[in-house]
Amino acid sequence: MRPQDKHAKRRRVRPAGSVRERTYRYLRERLLAGRYAPKERLTEVAVARTLGVSRTPVREALHKLELEGLVEPAGGRGFRVPADSPAEMRELFEIRGLLEGHALACLAGSIERSVIAELEGLIERADEACNSGNLDLVFECNTRFHDLLYSQLAAERPRLHGLIEDMRDYVVRYRKNTLITKEGARRSVEGHKKIVLALSLGDRRLCEQLMRSHVREAQQDALAIRQDQQLINERK
Amino acid sequence: MRPQDKHAKRRRVRPAGSVRERTYRYLRERLLAGRYAPKERLTEVAVARTLGVSRTPVREALHKLELEGLVEPAGGRGFRVPADSPAEMRELFEIRGLLEGHALACLAGSIERSVIAELEGLIERADEACNSGNLDLVFECNTRFHDLLYSQLAAERPRLHGLIEDMRDYVVRYRKNTLITKEGARRSVEGHKKIVLALSLGDRRLCEQLMRSHVREAQQDALAIRQDQQLINERK
DNA sequence: TTTCGGAATTTTGGATACATTATGCCCGGC
DNA sequence: GCCGGGCATAATGTATCCAAAATTCCGAAA
Known part of the structure; x- marks a missing residue:
């Protein structure tokens, strides 16, 4: 038995993985599905409030999405959904x-x-x-x-x-x-x-x-x- | 004049950009230069202590490096320098x-x-x-x-x-x-x-x-x- | 009326404190 | 002597707090 399986039962209670991971997947899925309008702004606090989590994991999720090009920095005002090109x-x-x-x-x-x-x-x-x-x-x-x-x-x-x-x-x-x-x-x-x-x-x-x-x-x-x-x- | 130029003088005092950015570049440069041994571990706290900063920016830098494949997750024990392949x-x-x-x-x-x-x-x-x-x-x-x-x-x-x-x-x-x-x-x-x-x-x-x-x-x-x-x- | 300056607000950036989790060691039993 | 459970430790994950920066808006002066 692998060590990390020891607490598998407890971990399975939560949907999947960490809050960061879930936040990332949540945003990514919605982004890819076109649920946000182009040029719509996404702020850390807004997302955090929506999901009922703190800013920290949201932040990391947004930065990851930025690296993938799914959101773009909006000059000091959070991130923005890039317009279709x-x-x-x-x-x-x-x-x-x-x-x-x-x-x-x-x-x-x-x-x-x-x-x-x-x-x-x-x-x-x-x-x-x-x-x-x-x-x-x-x-x-x-x-x-x-x-x-x-x-x-x-x-x-x-x-x-x-x-x-x-x-x-x-x-x-x-x-x-x-x-x-x-x-x-x-x-x-x-x-x-x-x-x-x-x-x-x-x-x-x-x-x-x-x-x-x-x-x-x-x-x-x-x-x-x-x-x-x-x-x-x-x-x- | 663009608004962000107003404080340009003050910003130029610091080396360049945010702590995250600097940490990222620091690690990246050392990684690419081969300053870390293969399989050597890099923990958030260790890097943070070395650079005299908090864990937060270090974390984000490490995650960015992970996406680039310059470090790999070491299963709950931080990150590891990947072996040459x-x-x-x-x-x-x-x-x-x-x-x-x-x-x-x-x-x-x-x-x-x-x-x-x-x-x-x-x-x-x-x-x-x-x-x-x-x-x-x-x-x-x-x-x-x-x-x-x-x-x-x-x-x-x-x-x-x-x-x-x-x-x-x-x-x-x-x-x-x-x-x-x-x-x-x-x-x-x-x-x-x-x-x-x-x-x-x-x-x-x-x-x-x-x-x-x-x-x-x-x-x-x-x-x-x-x-x-x-x-x-x-x-x- | 327009423009410039500054204060208020919004939002991110960084630090710290606390919770959670994985690992590795040690000890006891077989 | 080896195997297994549990505890200590170390490291990440998350939340919250404070600081800095950028934008916006309002007001005063030209």
């Missing part, structure tokens, strides 16, 4: 394509046959879900596809994996509704199919190219959703 | 090559003629310094070359630029002595020459390839230095 979105997707393309090229040489088989199974399920219009299930399958695909990467190249996960997180800001169109879901699954094929062929160059265009498609979807939202906002 | 070093250089190669491909299309001229001037100076064996001057020219080259990138693609700077910082851990061999300096300057040539040709593909191999050379130098150090350590 199409230019930044394009840049983030560009970097993502670069990193994930490279990651896949790496995986092409080392991935296990059994993993490929599992990936194929996941695609099959996603395909069926797509046909029946169950977009939530497609989303879940895609997530598991992603996790499985990158689990090996995490072991082989932890830094690259970490960077990719960071990029994915940042990008979430620009995809506020996880609601995907049916065509988008179809395209995504088709992209995964091609990728697994390239992977099974062990073609590094092809893997890289396919992953890049897969990311580019995701970017276009995000862009379309974004434009739709703007139209909606203008109507209001 | 050749695998991590390889990975970091690999990512650097990827990012910097892409960055240069981007610059190939947009860099100003005048900037190229400046870069050529810098190379010329570095070349002479190389011939006269003034390695410190070579280092300085290289640094200015780098800054100038990437100043435009910082404006066009701030995120990519930030990532590259991060990578360069991480990698510094593995190049503890800035002492470079004369051959290394020569190779570096020659690499820069080729890069500027490709840049003036506007050949994106060539830029990317040259930058990648430039980074690969830097990695090999770092590796060689590392091995030398290990030999020295074994003799002791």
Whole structure:
């Protein structure tokens, strides 16, 4: 038994981890979900009051979020939610394509046959879900596809994996509704199919190219959703 | 006059910025310079006592360093200096090559003629310094070359630029002595020459390839230095 | 009416005191 | 001699207090 498990029972009473950790996750989740308006201010005291905790953990959470770029300092008046920037979105997707393309090229040489088989199974399920219009299930399958695909990467190249996960997180800001169109879901699954094929062929160059265009498609979807939202906002 | 300039005089009395900032830089500098032994523990109280400050800013500095990977949590006993990892070093250089190669491909299309001229001037100076064996001057020219080259990138693609700077910082851990061999300096300057040539040709593909191999050379130098150090350590 | 200066307020930065938790050692029992 | 429980210790986690800094707003003078 590991030493820290000794008091596991007591610790499980509290939701999870420290107040700082919880505060951080709370703010992060809301930020990524777009629950705060752009340029809205977040002060330590306000957050602390809302959560009923002291300023100390809130402070540390906010500083961590600043390092991640999810909030920006507002010159002596706390932090501010950064405004959406199409230019930044394009840049983030560009970097993502670069990193994930490279990651896949790496995986092409080392991935296990059994993993490929599992990936194929996941695609099959996603395909069926797509046909029946169950977009939530497609989303879940895609997530598991992603996790499985990158689990090996995490072991082989932890830094690259970490960077990719960071990029994915940042990008979430620009995809506020996880609601995907049916065509988008179809395209995504088709992209995964091609990728697994390239992977099974062990073609590094092809893997890289396919992953890049897969990311580019995701970017276009995000862009379309974004434009739709703007139209909606203008109507209001 | 901006409001914060009103007390500029008073603020200039203190070294620079907040205690947190200074603590952060202090630790960071020592960490990068290899002043702490691998696996050495760093506790909040110890650092706070050393610097004669309270735990609060030290804490925040340590957390920031943790996010950068310069220290790692030591399970309830503060932080620890991570042990060198050749695998991590390889990975970091690999990512650097990827990012910097892409960055240069981007610059190939947009860099100003005048900037190229400046870069050529810098190379010329570095070349002479190389011939006269003034390695410190070579280092300085290289640094200015780098800054100038990437100043435009910082404006066009701030995120990519930030990532590259991060990578360069991480990698510094593995190049503890800035002492470079004369051959290394020569190779570096020659690499820069080729890069500027490709840049003036506007050949994106060539830029990317040259930058990648430039980074690969830097990695090999770092590796060689590392091995030398290990030999020295074994003799002791 | 406009502008400049300063006081009040808001908010962060830093220090300290207290609570909590993990670790490691020591001692007793098997 | 080895294993296990418990206590001492050391370190982090959290809250609160005080200080410093920046913004805002108000009032007085030009």
